[in-house]
Amino acid sequence: MSVAALTKKILHAALFYEIWDAMKVTFRHMLHRPMTFQYPREQRTIPDAHRGALGLLRYDDGRERCVGCDLCEAACPSRCIKVISAEDMTRPLQRYASEFYIDITKCVFCGYCVEACPVNALAMTKMYEYSTHDKRSLLFDKKRLYDIGERHLDDGKKYLYAHNQEKNVEQSREYRYYFPQSVQKSTQPPPKHLS
Amino acid sequence: MGLKPATNPDVEATTIELNIDGKAVTAKDGVSLYDVIAMTGKIIPAMCYHYTFDPFGSCGMCLVMQEGKKAPVRSCTAKAAAGMVIRTEGEDLFLARKKAVEKHLSVHPLDCPVCDADGHCELQDMAFQHGVTNLANAKQKFIPEDTRSPVLDFNMNRCIACAECINVCKDVLMIDALQFMKKGGFNQVVAKGDLALHCEFCGDCLAVCPVGAITNKFSKYLYKPWQMKKTTTTCNYCGDGCQLYLETKDEEVVRVTSPLSWKNKWGDRSETAKGHGGLCVRGRFGFEYLDSQSRLTQPLVREGGQLVQKPWLETMHLLVDRLTEIKRKYGADAIAGLVTARCTNEELYLFQKLMRTGFGTNQLDSSARYGHMNFVLASKHAVGLGRSPNDWEDLTKAKAIILIGSNISETNPLTAVRIKEAIRVYKAQVVTLDSAITNVAKLASHPFLIKPGTEGAVIDGLVKATIDQDLVDEETVGRHPQAFEALRGAVANVSLDQLSAQTALPIEAFREIASIFAESPRSIILCAEGIVRRANGYQNVLKLMDLAWITGKLGRTGCGVDTVTEEPNEQGAVDMGASPEFFPGQARFDDPGARERFAKAWEASLPPVGSGAHLIEILKRCKGGQIKALYILGENPLATLPASMEVRAALERLELLVVQDPFLTDTGKLAHFVLPACTYAEKDGTFTNLEGRVLRVRQAMDPLGESLPDWHIMTALANAMGYRWEYQSANDIQAEIMKLLPGYYNLGQPRKVVPVPGQYLSSGYAAEVKARYQRTPPSGEHGRPFSLLMGQLLVHSGKLSTQAPGLIKIAPNTGKLRMNIRDMERLGLQDGAKVRLTSDRGSLQLGVQADQSIAPGTCFFPEHFNEPPVKDLMTVSVDATTGVPSFKQIWVSVEQA
Amino acid sequence: MAFEDQRTTVYKIDPEHPESESLPTLRTEELLLNLGPQHPSTHGVLKVILELEGERLVKSTPVMGYLHRGVEKLAEDGTYHQFIPHTDRLDYVCAMYNNFAYCRAVEKLLNLQVPERAEYLRTIVAEVQRIIGHQFWLGAQALDIGAMTVFFYCFRDREILLDWFDELCGARLTTTWYRIGGVERDLTPSLIDKLKQFLDYFPPKIDEYQVFLEKNRIWLGRTKGIAVISAEDAVNFGLSGPVLRGSGVDYDLRKYEPYSAYPKCEFSVPVGKNGDTYDRYWIRVMELYESVKIIRQCLEQMQEGPIMADVPSVTLPPKERVFTNLESMIQQFKLFSQGFDAPPGEIYCGTEAHKGELGFYIVSTGGGKPYRLKIRAPSFVHMGAFDHMARGYMISDACTIFGTYDVVMGECDR
Known part of the structure; x- marks a missing residue:
């Protein structure tokens, strides 16, 4: 290991470099809009395919x-x-x-x-x-x-x-097949969609 | 027999060899090719085929390729011939079959969602199996549904014209109520003559219909097959013991189906000799009483002249207190019990055990006493065996059958189907001797109408004619020459001329019947209600035994004297010892060996010999005040016996009357305690049918309300009285019976029995035969011209079936006397006119209706109905030997009111 | 129980360890500790009986079955089709993959060919499910170790995909989207757009997760060299998936028994070296990148076409035909009331779920219902190696060790 690399490693360890690195991400998120919403007051948009009651x-x-x-x-x-x-x-x-x-x-x-x-x-x-x-x-x-x-x-x-x-x-x-066809008389004409 | 296997045991068809799918197969000549293929285990689809009848060949599905032919052939209508090379599989055949399905589908309505057959439909199966999709030119028929019949709806839009319904009706049941008719451009199944269907309503057409063209009105649109629990059980209407499937949804019986169905269409034709798997109208449509609203669901206790609902625990405490008090005060002889033969074997066994060891009384009887006991005791006396020696197979394969006094197609419809098969397939000669024009008489080779009440005289004549014509089997008779001499002497002064005049049967007929019976290799006498429920029943059965003996038919395989039973377990009631004469297993109550054995097994002392009483005696003792407590299990003597028996007075005199029944019967209304019992659908157990087969009854649903199975109530009663009965289920009782009667539950197979008349013939015979043929001159001096008969209708059984709304809808109580049309004309009566019916006992007024099955000189009223109380016109004669009351026939006068 | 005796055993000071001689002779005893079943980090209701020497794990015995619902028995009661919703409830985190594995097994039994578009759709959704699964694991594992933020970020992105599922099939977790012979519903243009957006959005987010973990000394300390299992042991214990590949065994069913659209996609299978928790973490993160790659390729290659096989004896007819066409109506009724007629036989079909090999073993005796159905659940198999892998580590590692298997008790107990 080169001296420079070793120095860098020691420096990183001493300064808790990874914490600053991660804090950068965290602080950046402070500027975002919140991902959550307040449920009973705000409602989720439910897709058409949703399987509810x-x-x-x-x-x-x-x-x-x-x-x-x-x-x-x-x-x-x-x-x-x-x-x-x-x-x-x-x-x-x-x-x-x-x-x-x-x-x-x-x-x-x-x-x-x-x-x-x-x-x-x-x-x-x-x-x-x-x-x-x-x-x-x-x-x-x-x-x-x-x-x-x-x-x-x-x-x-x-x-x-x-x-x-x-x-x-x-x-x-x-x-749409109105189902089933009630037959009352033998002379009854067949329904439109079947004739 | 057309194309079917030659099942006649007397004919042996030649054996041929043919090649099916590269395998050599041997078959009988002249058999349908389809059957030969089916026998190899290959199943070719076929929608119009059923093994019980001849192939029809309309569906065009059973196609096979025969070498040397260009087009596929229909295998069902083709005969198997020697040297045929057949291919049953292949793409071309699959496509040809698919075409056939498409043909049927193209005119089928889009009905699956509303069709009751959906999920149990052969057309669906076939369409699915053959992957039919996207049909061109589909059209619909638009035929209105035929709902005229009270039982079946015909929706001919769905029909595929397979004719299974027509064929089963014509071939198997020989009723022939359906036909094809060209209507509205389509071949439709209609009732004969395009009228409203009115037949026996056995519903076998419904069972074999592979689509939903025929539907059951009672369960229409109430179910889909996948919703239901299917329980195999035994019918509890008559002694035939048909197997049926109770289909239930939760607490509701939705329908009854039979083993006969389009689903099991492959079988051996010869197997139908044991039964074709169908049902009758009662079995198939009489299920509605099981979950009826009028079922008892709570114990009832009489409080101040009213029956009030009480919880079980309180009821049992009160009941046991009363019972113990009566037993303490008056002794065991103050208690008696009656049981119905609609209970299972286990319950009948438990009943007699409860009476004998629990209450310590031998005053007990079952409803077998109403007639079957005559046969049992006579048969036991003569041949040492208290049951019919023949099973259905014997009956089907008999060459000669004498039906005496049995309107069998009404009382035991499925036994009647066996006789029809005997006529149709085995070419049996059937002699009917009855005072009514029965359905079987219409098919029989020798139908004879006799005067009512002269059955005994007819038998005398037959014995006489046999001896006169020297039709006697020398070998059999030679073994007991003394007995034969006694018989010859007894009939010496019987004159055929006199009998002929008395019975209205010509002398030639006597001779002919005697020779038919004697000369056939397998001949059977079937005597039913006309013998065993009438006066002198015991002696008449013995006379029939004589006839069978001298012709050498007694003890020979396939021959014998048989009876049928009205209730499902009359045979079981006798076998389980629910009568004062017998222990379980028909051991005599006074036999010291048996007494010791049962006393040891039950760890109890038995009531003394001679203290027993049968039904009539019990009622007499009730009236006399000796009996203080009566335990009635399912019986209804008040509604059954005529008023002259003074049953009401007898019952009212009791200090304690306990009635255990699913319904509140007439007797129950008089009771101090009414315990709600279950029907057969709610309990496990067994029935013994008229063949002696022990058949399983399985629980199909939970007991309704608070009702309990009879064995459960009896066990609780015994335990409450301080006996330690540890029965947890019907199985425990069964295990005990198995120990006492080894071999009784013979895996449902009829126990083959051989009657042994030797003992009787060599010892007591000669002494008593003389009296048997002593004829009392016919009392023509009664002065009343008509014979009033009470009997069973096809649609009903006892009083039970009147609780089934469906059956009542088919055959309601018309309240009318049925008479022959000619008699009505003679008396100047119109249909529905009021008449006054007078007997020695009194008279009543009722309507009259014409019925073509009633012979001239007789009139008929069904025994199931007491409104108007025709039964009260009857007199009762009690058989001296057996104590069987007979009250089904009397002379009356009919005049316009 | 057998543990009773050991509780009273007094451990003698080991004479082979000289440093112990200097200690005063103390009475030491093994401590028996019940971990779970009601413990927040046991991923469901898992109970582990730990035998401890100090803080070290001497022996650990997983006790399973707290979430047993008899799913295998349920399968025998319904038609093949009816069992699909039940598979949702096995690994309830990744229902799609269970559906997929089950449908593949039945299709193998029936020898049914699935149309090409359906294969692509299946692959896309399976990989989306893999992303969800790994996100879920990563969040949960980080939470177990103490990193709250990663959990939030993972779940945030998972939420996008769950909503995407909702739009696809109508449910976020219990999807029931796969069908025997294809899939229930095609991707709509809006769904494809949303997925494409996600694919652009997601890789930077993976880097973000990494920032929190890959250099974090606590994370490294808790994962590096923890729960090491050698390649040989891993194979012998029947491990599969990332747990197996972490030990350096390059085994992935997607590569070795290629199925669905995987053979048509280019992707690499990350393989670890040390067999420790860190390697398994690394593999899962790398797989996130690979999944994105696979989805992209599938979306590009996918052609228009049917999404269900057209085999009338097995697959349902299109609904509009049912209304007008008797044959289709019969098909509909037969399939729903009795099911299709499966040929008699036995098959096993394994599928590479994100946890490992999820296998279905079906015994058919013909007819519409399986005679027996056995589920080879990776969670269950992995729990078998728990004692081996946890021995000698600290008690605080126990949760992270079964966390490293990505154990879901719904699947484990079935």
């Missing part, structure tokens, strides 16, 4: 999309969905979910139910603040899920779009 959607004419096929229940990896289906007596062949429960305490927010849904009745929303003192209120029933779906309809539609579940909010109306 689940909601049930309706068609634009107000009918329930869900046909009670129970596929979400089959797809759910944490078994938090329970669907009780029944026949809609007012429309022949129409099945619907008479009861629909999501135990949101069990939900892992994987989005499989949305992926599974053959009518896109379920969507995830940007809603994430539903902490409560009563655990029982976290068993979302059909009414609550439709409420969420209604309140966060835009989020839901954007979610479906972002996750390739629906091509486009506008386009979807074109190819």
